Amino acid sequence: MNHEPKIVGFLCNWCSYAAADLAGTSRRKYAPNVRVIRVMCSGRVEPTFILKAFQLGADGVLVCG
Amino acid sequence: MASVRSHESIELLTYSEVIEVSGYVGNFKVKIRKKPRYVDEIKCTGCGTCQEKCPMKADSEFDFGIGKRKVIYTPFPQAVPNIPVIDRERCTYFIKGKCRACEKFCEAKAIDFEQTEKIIDLDVGCIIVTTGFDSFDPTPISQFGYGRYDNVITGFQFERMSSASGPTGGKIVLKDGSEPRSLAILHCIGSRDLNYHEYCSRVCCMSSLKFAHLIREKIPDAEIYDLYIDLRCFGKGYEEFYNRLQEEGVNFIRGRAGEVTDIAETPEEIGRLVVLCEDTLIGRQRRLPVDMVILSNALEPRADAGEVAKLFSISRSKDGFFMEKHPKLDPVATTTDGVFVAGCCQGPKDIPDTVAQASAAAARVMAMISKGSVEIEAATAIIEEEFCSGCKTCIALCPYNAISFNEERKVSAINEALCKGCGTCAAACPSGAIISRHFTTEQIMAQLEGVLT
Numbered sequence: 001m002n003h004e005p006k007i008v009g010f011l012c013n014w015c016s017y018a019a020a021d022l023a024g025t026s027r028r029k030y031a032p033n034v035r036v037i038r039v040m041c042s043g044r045v046e047p048t049f050i051l052k053a054f055q056l057g058a059d060g061v062l063v064c065g
Numbered sequence: 066m067a068s069v070r071s072h073e074s075i076e077l078l079t080y081s082e083v084i085e086v087s088g089y090v091g092n093f094k095v096k097i098r099k100k101p102r103y104v105d106e107i108k109c110t111g112c113g114t115c116q117e118k119c120p121m122k123a124d125s126e127f128d129f130g131i132g133k134r135k136v137i138y139t140p141f142p143q144a145v146p147n148i149p150v151i152d153r154e155r156c157t158y159f160i161k162g163k164c165r166a167c168e169k170f171c172e173a174k175a176i177d178f179e180q181t182e183k184i185i186d187l188d189v190g191c192i193i194v195t196t197g198f199d200s201f202d203p204t205p206i207s208q209f210g211y212g213r214y215d216n217v218i219t220g221f222q223f224e225r226m227s228s229a230s231g232p233t234g235g236k237i238v239l240k241d242g243s244e245p246r247s248l249a250i251l252h253c254i255g256s257r258d259l260n261y262h263e264y265c266s267r268v269c270c271m272s273s274l275k276f277a278h279l280i281r282e283k284i285p286d287a288e289i290y291d292l293y294i295d296l297r298c299f300g301k302g303y304e305e306f307y308n309r310l311q312e313e314g315v316n317f318i319r320g321r322a323g324e325v326t327d328i329a330e331t332p333e334e335i336g337r338l339v340v341l342c343e344d345t346l347i348g349r350q351r352r353l354p355v356d357m358v359i360l361s362n363a364l365e366p367r368a369d370a371g372e373v374a375k376l377f378s379i380s381r382s383k384d385g386f387f388m389e390k391h392p393k394l395d396p397v398a399t400t401t402d403g404v405f406v407a408g409c410c411q412g413p414k415d416i417p418d419t420v421a422q423a424s425a426a427a428a429r430v431m432a433m434i435s436k437g438s439v440e441i442e443a444a445t446a447i448i449e450e451e452f453c454s455g456c457k458t459c460i461a462l463c464p465y466n467a468i469s470f471n472e473e474r475k476v477s478a479i480n481e482a483l484c485k486g487c488g489t490c491a492a493a494c495p496s497g498a499i500i501s502r503h504f505t506t507e508q509i510m511a512q513l514e515g516v517l518t
Contacts, residue, residue, distance in 0.1 A: 006517060014400075035516035037509065040444060043462070044488030044504055052510060056517040
């Protein structure tokens with residue numbers, strides 16, 4: 001039961017990425033399971049990115065924006 | 066303001082409103098509605114006869130309701146330009162079709178009831194938004210009795226009362242015309258209060274101290290109470306001013322007032338207002354009988370801040386004021402290139418800070434103008450024309466209207482000055498003809514591999 005899921009997060013530069021950044025500067029913690037990829041807008045995310053993430057072994061994909 | 070008006074390179078448009086903004090930095094197109102004054106600005110000499118002769122009166126907005134103005138009026142004596150305006154909603158001529166007293170007495174023949182609004186189109190390179198603030202209305206905080214007791218007034222009303230050109234000619238008077246013997250100044254009304262505004266309005270500590278000083282000057286033997294949570298005398302010379310007031314015999318009480326009431330418990334309280342508070346430094350409840358209560362009310366975003374923000378495509382922070390690009394590194398720019406903010410529309414601030422921010426905004430604009438060119442973000446999208454099939458999918462999706470269609474070559478074209486590099490077009494392009502620079506498909510795939518293996 002020690003499984004730690006790998007999650008890829010596509011975060012919008014202006015909101016969710018800014019929020020993740022703010023969490024850092026405010027010294028708040030969030031789970032390290034999410035691996036953040038910054039995009040200028042969640043509109044940049046193509047379906048192939050998500051499929052590629054699963055193909056590479058991701059357990060979940062988070063598109064935030 | 067007078068020197069701004071007489072400056073040869075500044076065109077001052079008063080009594081006008083921006084109704085539409087389009088374009089981008091260096092090429093903004095602004096539509097302005099110039100409202101009718103019903104007074105010819107060229108003919109009017111500013112003699113003021115019309116204001117003397119006008120038979121109708123209304124509450125003066127500039128005096129926060131404690132003074133009157135005529136229906137043809139200038140908001141205050143030093144207003145620029147010194148040209149009156151007719152308040153259409155209250156003017157007898159506009160309501161009943163009769164009067165025209167101002168027209169009869171105007172020697173310059175400047176009154177023009179036929180004037181209509183004008184739409185002005187301007188091409189501008191940069192915009193500075195300096196729309197200011199509204200004063201917080203303390204009526205909802207019913208325990209302070211504003212609007213219920215005659216002699217509970219706001220700081221702004223007191224300011225007008227103590228002004229030599231104000232409705233009382235600078236005399237501090239109660240509603241019945243007599244001079245108050247004791248006064249209480251209550252800080253943080255609507256600010257630092259989770260029920261209203263969480264932020265500190267920054268100017269009220271110092272303006273409250275100024276009020277106390279003015280009262281001491283005009284009524285030397287008055288008893289003055291200053292009720293504060295904390296005194297924030299942060300500026301140059303401010304702490305010294307606070308020390309001076311302590312020497313002038315102002316009673317500073319650390320504690321927020323709980324209530325203002327007219328229910329007397331002792332003979333000396335009869336017919337007066339009583340401020341109930343806890344003096345936290347001596348740990349005791351107190352009742353302060355006073356004649357006048359001044360509420361140092363908060364500065365808040367203007368009621369139309371939402372519409373103005375939309376008009377200029379700028380955002381607002383949690384407190385409702387306009388948001389700067391970066392709170393520390395870029396406090397005058399906004400997220401829209403070429404639009405700057407200065408003064409209280411960005412957040413409450415005092416006069417020195419406003420002057421500093423406005424100067425900074427003006428300098429930023431001057432720097433852009435004198436440079437003649439604008440640096441734009443490198444992260445924009447580009448179209449590989451040989452792959453573009455001309456399906457126009459991207460044009461409809463672009464949130465910044467940056468893509469147009471080149472009819473001659475049957476391909477889409479991106480205006481790099483408008484493109485913010487969001488990449489929506491790149492993701493949607495069925496032919497894969499759009500490259501989102503710095504966020505190309507290859508780069509993102511490589512990042513995916515990097516984080517997952």
